[in-house]
Amino acid sequence: QVQLQESGPGLVKPSQTLSLTCTVSGGSMSSGSYFWSWIRQPAGKGLEWIGRIYTSGYTNYNPSLKSRVTITVDTSKNQFSLMLSSVTAADTAVYYCAREGSSSRFEYWGQGAPVTVSS
């Protein structure tokens, strides 16, 4: 059974860079044809897709966030990471990592990492 776990600082100062890592267990990230995504959810609001990466390093990003987002992968550690630059209070949210299967459905999710942007 695949499991995902987010980790990283829960508090980030405005204008700084938010950094999170997702560790995948229960299988190698390189097995199968999967994309690995980051999704966020502000309190009381809907889900927002941030972007995704394939194990080759190929990425897609949400156009509304593309200028500030970088997603990387380290298959040797079975991890992928998110960096979101120049954060503001609007970036305060629970951040989820997820595995994207065929037809772009998200079959496996991490438990979520709350991140607050505040000075």
Added chain:
Amino acid sequence: SYEVTQPLSVSVALGQTARLTCGGNNIEYKNVHWYQQKPGQAPVLVIYRVDNRPSGISERFSGSTSGNTASLIISRAQAGDEADYHCQVWDSDTVVFGGGTKLTVL
């Protein structure tokens, strides 16, 4: 950019059938997925590719599409079905989520 819209809230009487909708231009031609999310928990996939249930999901959950509307149908609604439900599609190299619908079981 493609957008999908969901009503903010839907109510259903215990034991009755709930129909949650997801609107989008020609959505019937897209793979629509549905997620259930309970407070403080990560979303769970309940329907994929319009009308397929993952292993372990109750047969009371089903889906359909027609024209510009996709639907998640929950039959014989139970108190445990009370949750937020999100629809999701893929369009032009982008994942798109609806705003989510809060289902209340009365």
